[in-house]
Amino acid sequence: MVKKNLIFVGLLVFTFFISAPASAQAVRGVTDTEILIGQWGPQTGPAAPWGAVARGTDLLVKIINEEGGIHGRKLKYFLRDDSYMPAKTKAIAKEFVEQIGVFAVVGGVGVATGMTARDYLMENKVPWFSPVTGVYEWIHPIQKHLFAMYPLYDDEAFNLTGYLYEKLGFKKIAMFYQNDDYGKQGVMGVERYLLKHKIKLVEKVSAEVTDRDLSTHALKLKNSGAEAVIMWTMPTHAALILAETAKIGFKPQWATSNTLSDSALMMGITRGLWTGMINSNFAELPDSNHPLMVKYREAHKKFAPQERWGVFYYAGMAFAEPFVEGVRRAGRNLTTESWVKAMETMKDFQGIGLPVTYAGLKDRQGGKHVFYGKVKPDGNIERLTEWIKITK
């Protein structure tokens, strides 16, 4: 009996010593040589053009690894296609945490998709840096491990309306938007601005994601007599509405969100109707001489020549740069806590995207700036302003 007890106690002690070192080194997704990160993005389906963002992040990872990694660790990047389907996103988030064991999630296009993963990631204390949409859901309520960077649609739309109304003098403004959270937060910003000036939108027209016939939408916009129309939609709808309005001879001043700032793509699919579009931008222009842009363009030729060099693609780098900077500042002793601390003290960090500042646990909206541009007939964008602060 004594012998049996001794064996039992011995096993317990052995188990304790085996398990103790394991929990001490347990920073999920961080080993001596690697840091594991993941991102989902629509590589197929109607939102697939925005999937370039996740592939852009891959290029940044390759550049960093070629330069030797960060504090002796290389980044290992996992990209998963969620087809813009929330159910898939949730499954991917679970795979990231439970099977792969990533240190952090970086980026991720989509509101509805990201929302299915948000609470799960936060419950598991997985750092999530910069969901690639500008909605309040990422910062209300404030979550310790979630850092937003993308400029808020509401503020962006508010300021864009101000630019049209005050700077360019358009008093009759209409809105064409996608009937979901993305489009509605754009409407929110536009109406908030107009309410301040005690005027209303002359027309508000929405489209469903799958709609392909926008002839009625165009007619309603024309009949409103709008001088300027702000659109908050996907690229396909933007192309369709421009063609439909052109057919019936309606040519207002168009303005749009930074989500449609890939002017090369838009000029192509609108057959030139994109000329004159005013849009806000969250990152340097494609032909910018910014030293980082020059460096990234070179790396693009080397590592991903098959990819088109467009805004959506290098947005994947712009929205990952501050995360990487946080990892650098956290030092060799990288833990969730040390990374969060490093991020919370970040002030005016700027790569190729908008400047990023966080202030402790009080403010998780790091990106508060955009600049405006106007599309020229050759498809390039003429920069109209410097970086403007849109979120107070």
Place this chain on the structure above:
Amino acid sequence: MFGQLIVSGLAVGACYALIAIAMVIIYKTSEVLNFAQGEMAMISTFVAFTLLETHQVPFPYTLALTLLFAILLAIFFEIAFLRQAKDPTVLGLIIITLGFEMVLMGFVGWKWGPDQRALPFPVSNIEAYNFYGLFISKINFWTLIVSLVLMLILFLFFRYTKLGIAMRATQQNQLAARVMGIRTKWIFSFTWALSSMVGAVAGMLIAAMGVLDPPMMMDPLLKGFASGVLGGMTSLPGAALGGALLGVIENLFGGYISLSFKSVVAFAIIVLMLCIKPSGLLAKHYVKKV
């Protein structure tokens, strides 16, 4: 506004009608609903795009080569997948078309990527004809003409040619048709090829009106299906009428009642027709004796 809504409705209805006709051709012969119709049209349109944009092939040759591709694709699908099904039920064949649809969608995403493109087309989608203040774009106008001509040709084909009559006979009683000397296997292949050609024409017109990308046929396919149900899944004139009616009803609903619920109209029509007149407006209602 009323007149413009009607004209725009008819214009978009012509596209629905083309898709409906492509579906009806197959349904008339085999009672199979081809859910891969949209993606077959989409991949044919991507082939046209590659010929026009990458290889700079003149449009008439592109059209001919695209139709040839559509024929080969359909025959391949019919022989390689449908014909291989063991003791196939109609439901089983429909499921195979669903699988093929996913294969095609995945293939196009892999081969051409997800970006939207503009299909170079000889008719402008921006310039419009102005009839007494009513605008109809050149592409919409020519879509209407193409649809009407195609409908007329197909109507005459099914009514007056031996092959057309053989196709109808195959649908009504496959065994009897075979006994009468009709090579039903080839009839099926031919049916699929004919349908695929009509679908390819629809795909090219729809891409020329808007943008070319992998999901471009999702909405038109649903509307085409609704048009078929409305007009009658076994009637070509019914499919055409269904397309035109759906286009106009949708536009009037969007213009006067609710734009947000415009896209629901097609679903409502499917449900309503199945409840009130399942055979559709112009098709005869057959009751099978057991």
